[in-house]
Amino acid sequence: MTLMEDAKKGKIPDALRRAAETEGVDPEALRRLLAAGRVVVPMNARRAREMAVGIGELLCTKVNVNVGTSPSLSNLREEVEKALAAVNAGADTIMDLSTGGDLDEIRRAILREVDVPVGTVPIYQAAVEEKLTSQGMFDALEQHARDGVDFVTVHVGVNKESIRRLRRDPRLMGVVSRGGSLTIKYITETGEENPYYEEFDYLLEIAKEYDLTLSLGDGLRPGCIEDASDRAKYMEFIMLGEMVTQAREAGVQTIVEGPGHVPADEIETSVRAMKHLTDGAPLYLLGPIVTDVAPGYDHITAAMGGLIAGMAGADFLCATTPSEHLDLPSLEDIVEGTVVTKIAAHAADLTKPGVRERARAWDRRMADARARLDWEAQFREAIDPTRARRIRHRRGIDVETCTMCSDLCAIRIAREAMKHERPDES
Numbered sequence: 001m002t003l004m005e006d007a008k009k010g011k012i013p014d015a016l017r018r019a020a021e022t023e024g025v026d027p028e029a030l031r032r033l034l035a036a037g038r039v040v041v042p043m044n045a046r047r048a049r050e051m052a053v054g055i056g057e058l059l060c061t062k063v064n065v066n067v068g069t070s071p072s073l074s075n076l077r078e079e080v081e082k083a084l085a086a087v088n089a090g091a092d093t094i095m096d097l098s099t100g101g102d103l104d105e106i107r108r109a110i111l112r113e114v115d116v117p118v119g120t121v122p123i124y125q126a127a128v129e130e131k132l133t134s135q136g137m138f139d140a141l142e143q144h145a146r147d148g149v150d151f152v153t154v155h156v157g158v159n160k161e162s163i164r165r166l167r168r169d170p171r172l173m174g175v176v177s178r179g180g181s182l183t184i185k186y187i188t189e190t191g192e193e194n195p196y197y198e199e200f201d202y203l204l205e206i207a208k209e210y211d212l213t214l215s216l217g218d219g220l221r222p223g224c225i226e227d228a229s230d231r232a233k234y235m236e237f238i239m240l241g242e243m244v245t246q247a248r249e250a251g252v253q254t255i256v257e258g259p260g261h262v263p264a265d266e267i268e269t270s271v272r273a274m275k276h277l278t279d280g281a282p283l284y285l286l287g288p289i290v291t292d293v294a295p296g297y298d299h300i301t302a303a304m305g306g307l308i309a310g311m312a313g314a315d316f317l318c319a320t321t322p323s324e325h326l327d328l329p330s331l332e333d334i335v336e337g338t339v340v341t342k343i344a345a346h347a348a349d350l351t352k353p354g355v356r357e358r359a360r361a362w363d364r365r366m367a368d369a370r371a372r373l374d375w376e377a378q379f380r381e382a383i384d385p386t387r388a389r390r391i392r393h394r395r396g397i398d399v400e401t402c403t404m405c406s407d408l409c410a411i412r413i414a415r416e417a418m419k420h421e422r423p424d425e426s
Helices: 003-008 014-023 029-035 077-088 103-112 120-128 132-147 160-168 178-190 200-211 229-248 264-277 298-312 331-349 354-373 375-382 386-392 410-418
Strands: 064-069 095-097 118-120 151-154 215-217 253-259 283-285 316-318
Touching: 003 014, 003 029, 003 264, 014 029, 014 354, 064 077, 064 331, 077 095, 077 103, 077 331, 095 264, 103 120, 103 132, 118 120, 120 132, 120 151, 120 178, 132 151, 132 200, 160 229, 200 215, 215 229, 215 283, 229 253, 229 264, 253 264, 253 386, 264 283, 283 298, 298 316, 298 331, 316 331, 331 354, 354 375, 375 386
Parallel strands: 064 095, 064 316, 095 118, 118 151, 151 215, 215 253, 253 283, 283 316
Antiparallel strands: none
16 A cells, blocks of 8 residues: 555555654644645655655645766765755755766665655666666666655656647757656657656556655756746646646655746746646746856755745745756755755745744744844754854854944844833833
């Protein structure tokens, strides 16, 4: 029985209960949402771990961080260290997107060393090993599931009709999803349909065997502002919605992925459309990046879009690093991208029904610490305590207030002034 099947039968699996306890929500409410497919708890049946992470309605916005080698740069230990650093910085999940070195060993090392859900994109391995065939794609997916991967991206919404649509309505940047482009390569070179799309029932059988959560990939996400919100993207949303229905009927958990590069004023419409077309499936966004002209700062452009998307109902944000579009991320890039995305996720949670009060309690604790000029409490409540502490002490000056205000600290002046009661106020 999968977690979803248990939930449909009225059972509250242990993983679901732990996820509910972590977030302080009613396990029965979460069970109903899991049964309906509006919440997922990625947990491969073959991977024992303590951390249970819920994604979807009633839950705080989660953050995924991508790590992984490339054909140009491949260092297993470095990628494991990045994964551990991301988790330490607040990542809720990790995705291994490796395409260089021993892919099996890298994936298994990350699975051994982190206690959060781990995702992958199996078609990458099929392509790297020159097995971009129907059998090769399914073999890679099953190998990842057998190793204990908790969720996989499968680009089921890219098919022959997608290619016809792109040819009729061409884009400036075309297809920027690596998995989407590999799927198109397979279709055009073989003349065959996308195996994950054509044999989706078989894909569901594998997912069900391992209780593998499917992340339905946005292979047609826009790669620049000029290509945002076009027909090809919305056609893919419609197909992904149909796949969500099939997966739910089979008892398989699904996440839906979204774009991409989207101008700020189109994000809410995009999110609400995706949520509507997929019947409230947990929505996982890559950004959205709100402008194309900020290389080196795309962790910020993505966080800006992530906040807007989270306010509109997105459930899961993929961290973008400063090296996006430029280079394989360093460990420092990973940490910075994670923290900035966590800030965006929490800012969104401050506005979300069902999450808002839990999120605002954190901000109230910080405000209380600031009102008391309690620096240790402020560091404890900070998203990045290490950075806050370093900036506070970097000049070597130890005063009660911050060194910007010093004796003119507004909080202290007002507090002391209010202690003096004037005769006409008594």
